[in-house]
Amino acid sequence: MEEFSPRILPLLWRRSVPARRAVGRPPRLSVDIVVTTAIRLADTEGLEAASMARVAAELSVATMSLYTYVPSRPELVDLMVDEVLWARGLTSDGTFRERVLLYAERTFAMYRAHPWLAEVPRARPPVGPGMLAEQEYVLAAVATLGLPVRELNRAAAGITTWVTSAARHEAESALLRRTTGLSSDEWWQQRGELWENWFDVGSHPTMTMIWNAGAFDRGADQQAQDAYEYGLGLLLAGIERSVEGDDRVP
Incomplete structure (x- = not known):
């Protein structure tokens, strides 16, 4: 059973709460920095690249330190999605x-x-x-x-x-x-034999009519x-x- 983690709501709505004044040296990272880095990795290399370990490496920190800001990979993905929606x-x-x-x-x-x-x-x-x-x-x-x-x-x-x-x-x-x-057109072109050897005109009269009219061009x-x-x-x-x-x- 998928369990709801209450940790995600404060992270998603973090900008709705006034920031607390930091005491001492400000932290090097923030949730925003972590999320932005993960989005950049996903944009260039795909979602799989936005792992906790890879994001930590991009930020030159230990992976465990990243969990201080975002508790898990699923929550990181949620934050990434809502960020681009917003x-x-x-x-x-x-x-x-x-x-x-x-x-x-x-x-x-x-x-x-x-x-x-x-x-x-x-x-x-x-x-x-x-x-x-x-x-x-x-x-x-x-x-x-x-x-x-x-x-x-x-x-x-x-x-x-x-x-x-x-x-x-x-x-x-x-x-x-x-x-x-491959583009979508190239993928279909590779399967051109379907139309020559396997497509039955009699079984697909409407498709044939549309094809002959040039609507699939x-x-x-x-x-x-x-x-x-x-x-x-x-x-x-x-x-x-x-x-x-x-x-x-x-």
């Missing part, structure tokens, strides 16, 4: 669509800068200021439409789920390209981006339409 700086006074598009733009930028995020499960995120800032921002954007309060959360969750899943997909492609040396990554933009447009239009008269989302 760094998006989600603030806007625009329209519903302007706010959502800003959220989407900065979320994609975050995953591009930190592709290791795709290796971290998001089903149980760190409950820190970064995660709550995201929730508040998207909920506030949806609230500008005048939806009933009970519908706000599911509309916001629909947006965050769609945007995050697409950004994670792009980051996963980037990680695979880094580890295999765009690269795999571009197709994913097209699908994301198409789906987001429909999602936002559906949310906006649900506030018109009695046309409610079931």
Whole structure:
């Protein structure tokens, strides 16, 4: 059973408490320095590189001394995730669509800068200021439409789920390209024999129709981006339409 450690909350919310005046020589390290170093390692070499031992080596300290600041590797990863979530700086006074598009733009930028995020499960995120800032921002954007309060959360969750899943997909492609040396298109090209020797036109008439129309001609990554933009447009239009008269989302 996964156990909750109460140690993580004071670390996640460390900036919400006024700093105590240090007595004597100030410490050489801080939680911020440890987290920043771990993020830098993960950005350049992958999440596995951001181990307690490697971070300690980067900071030229003994590994055990690092535990004074961050008690464990899982808690370090939580701190890393919430730090990059918070760094998006989600603030806007625009329209519903302007706010959502800003959220989407900065979320994609975050995953591009930190592709290791795709290796971290998001089903149980760190409950820190970064995660709550995201929730508040998207909920506030949806609230500008005048939806009933009970519908706000599911509309916001629909947006965050769609945007995050697409950004994670792009980051996963980037990680695979880094580890295999192959782009998504090159990976598919290696499997070109499938279409020549194994693909049965009669069993896949719809795919064949689309293929003949040239709709599969765009690269795999571009197709994913097209699908994301198409789906987001429909999602936002559906949310906006649900506030018109009695046309409610079931």
